[in-house]
Amino acid sequence: MYYLGIDIGSVSTDFVVLNKDLEVEDHLYLNTQGLPMKAVQEGLKLLKDKYLNEAINAVGTTGSGRKIIATVVGADSVKNEITAHAVAALHINPSVKTILEIGGQDSKIIILKDGIVTDFAMNTVCAAGTGSFLDRQAQRLGIPINQLGDYALKANNVVRIAGRCAVFAESDMIHKQQMGYDTPSIVKGLCDALVRNYLSNIAKGKDISAPIFFQGGVAANKGIKNAFEEALHTQVLVPEHYNVMGAIGAAILAKEALERSGGTTKFKGFDLEAAHLSTRGFECSDCSNQCEVIVIEENGVIIGYYGDRCGKWLHSVKMPS
Amino acid sequence: MKVGLPKGLLYYRYHPFFKTFFEELGAELITSEDTNKKVMDAGIRCCTSEACLPIKIFHGHVDALKNQCDLMVVPRIMKVSNNEYICPHLCSLPEMVVHSMDHLPPVTYQSLYFNSQKQLFHWAKDVGKLITPKRSAIEIAFNHALDRQANYKRTIDQSQYSYKILLVGHDYNLYDKYVNMNIIRKLNDLNLGVISSDSIGNGILNKYIKKLPRKPFWYYYRQAYGSAAFLIEKGEIDGIIFISCFSCGIDAVITEAIKDDMSSLPLLLVKLDEHSGDAGLDTRLEAFSDMLARSNTHHKKRRI
Incomplete structure (x- = not known):
């Protein structure tokens, strides 16, 4: 008896299998690389040998690709990342009051009171203060992203980097390099800049109280965790499965959804690879909005449409003229 | 001509x-x-x-x-x-x-x-x-x-939904469905009814504006503050959604002021720009509606 959760994010696609006691039995963290369908097929293939199709009792999706993938895998619940992250954190620690989540393109803060989300905020149109900001700067410095945190911990100097915008940060960083600062100090400056940006944009005016959870892919970076602790003057907890918390939440939500409805799972099985899925896009010319509509096909049969503003493709399975 | x-x-x-x-x-x-x-x-x-x-x-x-x-x-x-x-x-x-x-x-x-x-x-x-x-x-x-x-009165006041949201914004953000990605229909699909900030009459706004330490400088602050203060006092709304466009200097001031003034209710700020993918907006609205619905299982519902 297992529950499967899939979090299809902009940077990573995560899988989690929970057992009947809602403990993590298996987890995968795969790069999406702009091809969510392929990442999901790959993930299911990796899990195929360990679990029987019939052993999966419920499937939930979350993340920015949740709708498209829900159709493909046959999900029982499709929920946004905020709810999923909150549910997962509450499952681990029912008294959690603040969740800091930094992902590839999104960063969010969730405030909870007595186990209920009372407030949240997400970054607006700009991706400064998210994982992609760090990614870009790490590339510029020639440091693998997974070693960035260790570099920051080696710093013995404080270098201030302008963090408002990734472009400003880059020019400031180059300037500081030319002034002769060592790499670890600059990396620490970057971590401080991201945290400063996060706290003054996303978390502005929010009541951040302990226990604080730090989750999402960026939580792997010890430099950022330290910078948060220094700025907030309190301990920040990184849960064991920090990078797949969304998927854990999705699995729990799927279980809850089926318990409420009393139905059985719509899961199509692990054999998606054989199903031969493909997507293509076309520009709908029925009105002047000219929406870019995505078509998902399984073995040549259309199983879903996405991306139209009016919803007429979304709700109908018909061939584009 | x-x-x-x-x-x-x-x-x-x-x-x-x-x-x-x-x-x-x-x-x-x-x-x-x-x-x-x-x-x-x-x-x-x-x-x-x-x-x-x-x-x-x-x-x-x-x-x-x-x-x-x-x-x-x-x-x-x-x-x-x-x-x-x-x-x-x-x-x-x-x-x-x-x-x-x-x-x-x-x-x-x-x-x-x-x-x-x-x-x-x-x-x-x-x-x-x-x-x-x-x-x-x-x-x-x-x-x-x-x-x-x-x-001419073009206002929105939908009461047939289980939750009600005050939608604050400039007229062209509230009513241009292309710019706001049809936010009102999206909210209705999530079972959230909408009252628009322009649906409250000037007489009522004047009364509530008096509570401010000084007169508003911006017209849209009068509308946002007055409508929110009135509806909160009446217990009419469950949350506030503020739609604003990226780089609006006036909204930069008003949204902060409203966040401070109306901290008793959940508030969501939606920033619009040239983005045509609405996945980001959907996520925020869905999370907002989840927040209201989930808190409702613990608190008593305020309306039918």
């Missing part, structure tokens, strides 16, 4: 006035179509890149009309209420349009003061002259236009 009326910015608030005035003067009025991708692309192409999306879209509407009319209405709206200011971009709209676009027909440069009938008539007189020399005809058209505007 053909008069072009672009469907952007405060068109959504004052179109009955403009329509009636020009049609009664015997002009043929041409309105651009609803905002769409073509309009937005044209606006982005010709407008200065620093402007906000609604200003760019207004340029797009002008572009759609420029070869079809002999006079283009580019309203320079200075004020809509006494002692309060609207938006510096609206005050300089004719210059922005004329200097960023070529091959335009003559445009209306005259200032509009919707807070004062006397000053508004100056606009009517000067613009009316371009169409007819008869002063009496202009006066009649002006009075009819005022009447039509006074009788």
Whole structure:
């Protein structure tokens, strides 16, 4: 008896299998690389040998690709990342009051009171203060992203980097390099800049109280965790499965959804690879909005449409003229 | 004479006035179509890149009309209420349009003061002259236009849903479905009803504005603060959603002030720009509705 959760994010696609006691039995963290369908097929293939199709009792999706993938895998619940992250954190620690989540393109803060989300905020149109900001700067410095945190911990100097915008940060960083600062100090400056940006944009005016959870892919970076602790003057907890918390939440939500409805799972099985899925896009010319509509096909049969503003493709399975 | 009326910015608030005035003067009025991708692309192409999306879209509407009319209405709206200011971009709209676009027909440069009938008539007189020399005809058209505007109420108040949200924003963000990605339908699909910030009358707003330590500088702050304070006191709403466009200087001030003033209710700030993918908006709205629904299982529901 297992529950499967899939979090299809902009940077990573995560899988989690929970057992009947809602403990993590298996987890995968795969790069999406702009091809969510392929990442999901790959993930299911990796899990195929360990679990029987019939052993999966419920499937939930979350993340920015949740709708498209829900159709493909046959999900029982499709929920946004905020709810999923909150549910997962509450499952681990029912008294959690603040969740800091930094992902590839999104960063969010969730405030909870007595186990209920009372407030949240997400970054607006700009991706400064998210994982992609760090990614870009790490590339510029020639440091693998997974070693960035260790570099920051080696710093013995404080270098201030302008963090408002990734472009400003880059020019400031180059300037500081030319002034002769060592790499670890600059990396620490970057971590401080991201945290400063996060706290003054996303978390502005929010009541951040302990226990604080730090989750999402960026939580792997010890430099950022330290910078948060220094700025907030309190301990920040990184849960064991920090990078797949969304998927854990999705699995729990799927279980809850089926318990409420009393139905059985719509899961199509692990054999998606054989199903031969493909997507293509076309520009709908029925009105002047000219929406870019995505078509998902399984073995040549259309199983879903996405991306139209009016919803007429979304709700109908018909061939584009 | 053909008069072009672009469907952007405060068109959504004052179109009955403009329509009636020009049609009664015997002009043929041409309105651009609803905002769409073509309009937005044209606006982005010709407008200065620093402007906000609604200003760019207004340029797009002008572009759609420029070869079809002999006079283009580019309203320079200075004020809509006494002692309060609207938006510096609206005050300089004719210059922005004329200097960023070529091959335009003559445009209306005259200032509009919707807070004062006397000053508004100056606009009517000067613009009316371009169409007819008869002063009496202009006066009649002006009075009819005022009447039509006074009788026009475009507000949203949906009570058939289990939760109710106050939707705060400038008229063109509330009513341009392309810019706001049809946010009202999205909210309704999540079982959230909407009251718009412009649906509360001025009498009520005045009463609640008095609670502020000083009079609002910006008109939209009056609307946002007054409607929210009134509806919260009445226990009418479960949350507030503020739609604003990226780079709006006025909203930068108002959203912060409202966040402070109305901290008792959940508030979501939605920033709009040229993005056409609505996955980000869907996520925020869905999370907001989940937050209301999940907290409801523990607290007593306030309404039927």
